[in-house]
Amino acid sequence: MILVVGVILLFVVNVILLSVAGRSRLSVSGPDRFAVSMVAPFQEVVTHSLRFVRDIWRSYFALVSVAKENARLERRLREAEAFNHQCLEVEKSNARLRHLLNFKPAHPQQVLPAEVIGIDPAAWSKTIIINKGRADGLEKGFPVVVPEGIVGQVISVASRYAKVLMIIDPNSAVDAMLQRNRARGIVKGADGGGCLFDYALRKHEIREGDTVISSGLDGVFPKGLRLGRVTGVVKHDAGIFQTVAVTPFVDFEKIEEVLVVVTPPASGADAEP
Amino acid sequence: MILGVNIGLCFVLAIVQTTLFPYLGITETFYDLPALFVLYLGLFRSARESLPVVVFLGFIVDSLSGGPFGVYLSIYCWLFLSVRGSTRFLHIGFNALLPFILAVGVLLQNGMELLILTVVVPDVGFPAIPLRSILLRMAWAFLTGPLVHLAFRYLHRKSDQWRFQLFSEKIV
Numbered sequence: 001m002i003l004v005v006g007v008i009l010l011f012v013v014n015v016i017l018l019s020v021a022g023r024s025r026l027s028v029s030g031p032d033r034f035a036v037s038m039v040a041p042f043q044e045v046v047t048h049s050l051r052f053v054r055d056i057w058r059s060y061f062a063l064v065s066v067a068k069e070n071a072r073l074e075r076r077l078r079e080a081e082a083f084n085h086q087c088l089e090v091e092k093s094n095a096r097l098r099h100l101l102n103f104k105p106a107h108p109q110q111v112l113p114a115e116v117i118g119i120d121p122a123a124w125s126k127t128i129i130i131n132k133g134r135a136d137g138l139e140k141g142f143p144v145v146v147p148e149g150i151v152g153q154v155i156s157v158a159s160r161y162a163k164v165l166m167i168i169d170p171n172s173a174v175d176a177m178l179q180r181n182r183a184r185g186i187v188k189g190a191d192g193g194g195c196l197f198d199y200a201l202r203k204h205e206i207r208e209g210d211t212v213i214s215s216g217l218d219g220v221f222p223k224g225l226r227l228g229r230v231t232g233v234v235k236h237d238a239g240i241f242q243t244v245a246v247t248p249f250v251d252f253e254k255i256e257e258v259l260v261v262v263t264p265p266a267s268g269a270d271a272e273p
Numbered sequence: 274m275i276l277g278v279n280i281g282l283c284f285v286l287a288i289v290q291t292t293l294f295p296y297l298g299i300t301e302t303f304y305d306l307p308a309l310f311v312l313y314l315g316l317f318r319s320a321r322e323s324l325p326v327v328v329f330l331g332f333i334v335d336s337l338s339g340g341p342f343g344v345y346l347s348i349y350c351w352l353f354l355s356v357r358g359s360t361r362f363l364h365i366g367f368n369a370l371l372p373f374i375l376a377v378g379v380l381l382q383n384g385m386e387l388l389i390l391t392v393v394v395p396d397v398g399f400p401a402i403p404l405r406s407i408l409l410r411m412a413w414a415f416l417t418g419p420l421v422h423l424a425f426r427y428l429h430r431k432s433d434q435w436r437f438q439l440f441s442e443k444i445v
Contacts, residue, residue: 007354014347018393022341035336039287046292119295120339121287121305123406124390127339129291155339165339253298 033158036129040161043118044131051256109222111145111259112136117161126169126189128152130258133160141220143261149226149249150174150214151258162260167227168193168252175218176227178204179211187212187227187246193253195228197244204242206233212246222261274439278432279326282425286310287333304379304410307334309418311349312378313425315356316365327353340390348385355381368419375418376411383407 114136118129132138134157144151144164152166165172169189176187176197183204185197197212210230216223232245286307294300307330314323331346338345356378364370 018343021343032336042288043292050296118291121290122338122340123301125340
């Protein structure tokens with residue numbers, strides 16, 4: 001009888017504590033940071049060892065397709081050079097027009113490279129651990145990006161390590177817009193490693209293949225960073241919003257190095273007069 | 274000494290779970306390795322020795338996870354208590370039963386995870402763990418779990434032997 005009462009009491013206490021912890025999900029305690037600091041160095045060693053073995057394999061044993069890959073990359077390089085030339089022209093004309101309109105220049109972003117050394121043990125939570133922390137100037141809320149687009153934002157910082165919440169986590173939200181028609185919405189993490197472009201008004205015409213970029217209005221992510229591509233649009237009969245599925249540009253399964261933006265914008269409209 | 278071995282094992286399992294498994298891309302399909310250690314402790318080791326280790330393991334995995342703090346701590350503690358309770362009527366010395374116990378243990382762990390994240394911490398939302406993933410995890414536990422348990426048992430036996438030798442030398 002005492003055992004049953006004890007188990008019930010333990011269960012009730014457990015439920016209460018978990019409910020409280022669930023509300024303050026992203027706040028991190030001191031012991032938690034201490035545990036990350038203890039485990040992360042070993043994670044770093046294991047990750048480096050795994051990459052070392054993989055690099056040996058790639059450098060010495062998997063050279064069969066290199067010639068074919070080289071030809072393909074040379075072709076892409078030529079295409080990229082042509083595109084780059086066009087971009088330079090656009091940038092110059094953009095600078096001239098901004099000058100004419102008396103716009104302030106956009107702030108250059110200072111970035112810090114970091115390596116991914118650990119991935120969340122839970123399949124339902126999407127966070128990574130990187131090997132840069134407070135000692136490197138990182139703070140909670142800093143955006144994390146890769147050349148393909150936005151990865152997420154720093155949610156907890158230890159002395160030499162930091163935890164990053166990825167945009168595919170259901171708890172993540174990024175103020176965004178479509179590159180083509182500037183329709184606004186919020187990109188949220190969804191099940192299955194994708195995202196949803198929420199709160200997009202029905203009146204906006206959204207097509208599959210549209211590129212979603214950050215709006216900069218959340219004060220966290222710089223404006224114009226790529227988020228993903230629209231892969232599905234459902235316009236419901238009722239309601240003012242439409243359901244838009246977005247596939248991120250970043251391959252979160254293969255992410256190894258990231259860039260932390262150490263000078264996040266104070267507001268998204270920083271480039272406007 | 275045994276506490277040191279257990280703490281070391283906790284670290285190794287947490288690191289394997291957060292580095293090697295994602296690298297191999299088997300996080301979705303392979304069972305939670307620390308949970309298997311909890312099942313081992315519940316089945317074969319004393320409660321006095323195991324309970325601090327289970328709490329420590331839950332704390333470490335919770336710290337590395339981005340989810341609400343305490344989810345893994347709760348899951349591991351209840352898993353340990355459930356397995357401990359089941360040893361009263363299960364004949365754990367019967368080796369052929371072990372794969373089934375481990376598969377059911379993995380099912381129990383996944384069930385608790387779903388229950389906690391759906392009912393207790395609804396802010397996180399219903400986790401998308403498809404039935405196929407759970408079945409695959411159970412199958413992996415059925416096939417490879419006994420071998421992992423053998424490794425745990427070997428380590429503990431060796432550690433017990435060292436401790437016994439040290440103790441004998443001191444008496445002599």
